[in-house]
Every structure is written in C-alpha cells, then in structure tokens.
Amino acid sequence: MAVMRHLGMDELLALRDGEATALARAHAEFCETCGPELERLYQIRSELRALPSFRPPREVWPRVAEKVGRRRLRRRLAYGGLGLAAAAALAGLVVLRGPLREPAASPADVWIAEATSTDLGPVINRSRQLETLLEVYSPQRRVYDAPTALALSALEDRIVLLDQILLESRAVGADRALLRGLWGERVQALEQLVSLQAVQEENRAWR
Amino acid sequence: MRADTLALASAEVARARAGDLEALEHIYRAYQAPVYNLGRRICGNEEDAEDVLQDTFLEVCRSIGRFRGDGSLWSWVRRVAVSKALMLLRRERYRAARSLDGGADLSETVGRRPPEPTAPIDLETALGRLAPLTRAVLWLHDVEGYTHEEIGEAMGKTASFSKSQLSRAHQRLREWLE
Numbered sequence: 263m264a265v266m267r268h269l270g271m272d273e274l275l276a277l278r279d280g281e282a283t284a285l286a287r288a289h290a291e292f293c294e295t296c297g298p299e300l301e302r303l304y305q306i307r308s309e310l311r312a313l314p315s316f317r318p319p320r321e322v323w324p325r326v327a328e329k330v331g332r333r334r335l336r337r338r339l340a341y342g343g344l345g346l347a348a349a350a351a352l353a354g355l356v357v358l359r360g361p362l363r364e365p366a367a368s369p370a371d372v373w374i375a376e377a378t379s380t381d382l383g384p385v386i387n388r389s390r391q392l393e394t395l396l397e398v399y400s401p402q403r404r405v406y407d408a409p410t411a412l413a414l415s416a417l418e419d420r421i422v423l424l425d426q427i428l429l430e431s432r433a434v435g436a437d438r439a440l441l442r443g444l445w446g447e448r449v450q451a452l453e454q455l456v457s458l459q460a461v462q463e464e465n466r467a468w469r
Numbered sequence: 470m471r472a473d474t475l476a477l478a479s480a481e482v483a484r485a486r487a488g489d490l491e492a493l494e495h496i497y498r499a500y501q502a503p504v505y506n507l508g509r510r511i512c513g514n515e516e517d518a519e520d521v522l523q524d525t526f527l528e529v530c531r532s533i534g535r536f537r538g539d540g541s542l543w544s545w546v547r548r549v550a551v552s553k554a555l556m557l558l559r560r561e562r563y564r565a566a567r568s569l570d571g572g573a574d575l576s577e578t579v580g581r582r583p584p585e586p587t588a589p590i591d592l593e594t595a596l597g598r599l600a601p602l603t604r605a606v607l608w609l610h611d612v613e614g615y616t617h618e619e620i621g622e623a624m625g626k627t628a629s630f631s632k633s634q635l636s637r638a639h640q641r642l643r644e645w646l647e
Contacts, residue, residue: 271636271643306642307611309592316515318505322522323497327490330530334488415528 269296278303333422381438385445392452396459410462417455424448482542486533493533497526500543504550507613511554511605513597520557525550551609551623558601586645595645599638606634 269277269286276282277290277300290296376382428444477499484492501522508521528549536545586598596604602624609615609623610631617628617635624630 271640272632275632275635275639302643303639306592306639306646310596310608310612313593313596315502315506316509316518318501318522319515319519322501322519323494323526326497326523326526326530327494329527330490330493333531418531 268293269299274300274303278307376432376441382442382445385442385449388449389445389452392449392456395456396452410458413458414455417451417458420451421448421455424451477542479538482536482538486536488534493526493530496529496533496542496546500546501526503543504546507547507550507608508554508557510596510608510612511551511601512557513601513604517554517557517561521550521554524553524557528553547613548623551613551615555605555624558605561601589647590645592642592646595642598645599641603634603638603641606631607638610635 269290273282273286274290274296277286290300377386424444424447428441428448431440431444477496481492481495485496504525505518505522508518508525509515512518512521525546529546532549536542590598596607599607605624606620609620610617615623617631620631621628
C-alpha cells in the first residue's frame, strides 16, 4: 500500500482555502501531523484578522483638502478646459466684430493671441484635442494595477506642473520659444496619458 | 464596524462625485481608519501609512467622478489604497535595491532582517519581521480576502508569485511563532 507523504505548505494553504484535491483533504483528515498543521493555519488567519486596529493621525484631511483646493485653483487658472474654450469663443467674437478698442493686456487677450498665433496655435489646438479625447476615456478609467496608477498619476502631476509653469512664464513675459517648448511638453504628456488610457480600455475589452 | 458595511447615502456620494468638498470629507471620515490600517499593515510603519492615507484620498478626490457605482464605494477606495501602498513599497524597494547596488532578491531587500529570534515571538512582531512584499501578500490574501489573481494583478506579477509568497509567509510564521 502506498503511503502518502505529508502535505507541504502550499497544499495545506490550498486545503484551508478550499482549493485542494479530495486526496489531500482525505489525508489531512486522518494524518496526525497534517491535521493539526491545517488547524494551525486556520488559527493564524483568525488571529491576523483579530489584530488590533491603529488609530489614524488627525491632521491628514486638512492637508488633503488644501492640496485638492490648490489643484482646482491651478486647473482653473491654467490653459485648456473652460479658460481656453472661453478664449476661443472670444477670439471668434473678435474676428467677427473686430477690435472695439485698443488691445489691452488682459489674460483673455493673451490667450486669444496665443491660441490663434501661427507658432503656438497648432500645439495649443493639439493640446485641446487630446484633452477632449481624455474626456472620452475618463468616465471609464479605473486603477488596475500599481504601475499603471503610478504612470497615470505621474503624467497628471506633470501636466499640472506644466500648466503652472506656463502660467508663470507668460506672467513674466517669457519668450515664445520657451512657451512653445512648454506647450510641446504638455502635448507629449497628454499623448502618453491618452495612449495609456487607450491600452487600459483595450485590456478591459479583452477581459 | 467593518468598512464594507459602512453605508454612505447615495446622495452623499453623488455630491462627492460632483466635487463637493464637504461630501468628500464625509467619505474620508468614513474610510480613514480602514485605509490607514491597510497602509500600516502593508507598509509596516506609521510614516508610510500616513502617506498611503493622504495619497489615497488625494486620488479619491481627483478620481471619484470616475466611480460609476457598479461596486461598493469601499471596494473602490480600497483598491486605490492598495495601489498606493504597493506603489510606496515598490519605491522603497527600488531605493533599497539601488543602495545595495542591485542584484539582491527585491522581495527581501527592504530593511535588513534582524537576526532570527531565539525564542517564540508574538504574531504582531512576526508580521513586522516579514519581508514587505511577503507581508503585503499575506495581509491582502488572509485578511482582506483578495484572490491570488487579484494580488498578482495589483503587484504586476502572477498568481503563482502570490501563492509562493503566501506560502513563504506562513512558513516563516510557523518557525517564529512556535
């Protein structure tokens, strides 16, 4: 008669989790070594679940709220989204009606000038197209795994940072080449973001 | 009270999805303890757990508009928290691997393990002695109820990796707790 060897840790865990073979189950039921081992695994899992909880620190929410507020402010101030759409609408008005008075150095004027210029216009428009594409993907977006989440967060943070730099560069009258470079970087980051989202959607479709 | 039994009014969640900061704070208050505990158990220390808590809710505030309500809110928040905790572990592993000049088994590199205990130790101490990835797998599987497939996916590895880490964790606990 064949004597079954004792169960290894993998087999015992499979048994505990209801994934083992009938043979392994039968062995554990009668074996004086494996039976108690299995019981010990149940016991450890119960003890793990019964470990005391830690009290979270108190001051975290104000930090989160402050960062969320800052991020929203940056988004509002930055190019793209509503600001740019408003600028484009204003640009349309100016084209149709012509300038009513001497150009003033208001932010809207600067946006219009940049969005319709030959050097910055194309890259700004590309940026807008990508933002629109992201809006299409965004409702579906989920966090699938750590590397993807890390990549998405890093790209989004990069865009927020670029928006801030663009805002400040324009405020200090930085030259056009610098602005074009910054817009180019923004477009690159957006393209990577769109590409990642597209891969995620494709993977989801295959599941 | 278990986190998955916490019920937030759907109106509250809808307000949060619309960006209402007060509603977002209610969600934070409801889930801060389980998220912090998850971070603490996976990362093994207060400082990293606090980072997990903060990063998780920054992500929740940023992405809650994408929560479609086809699962529980806690499941979604927990998935974000696990992702953030594992991201932090990965960052620490790379840092440790770089400082060790590479070549070492990354699952064992964070924190040089103290000498083997000469007498039995308690479960809390034993948990703290496990290599971070091994501990994370143990916690996610045995306590949070993740499957090996889910753990493998969250870690960017395979289900077999998760199984072998769980086996390793229990082997170690067996040696240390006896």
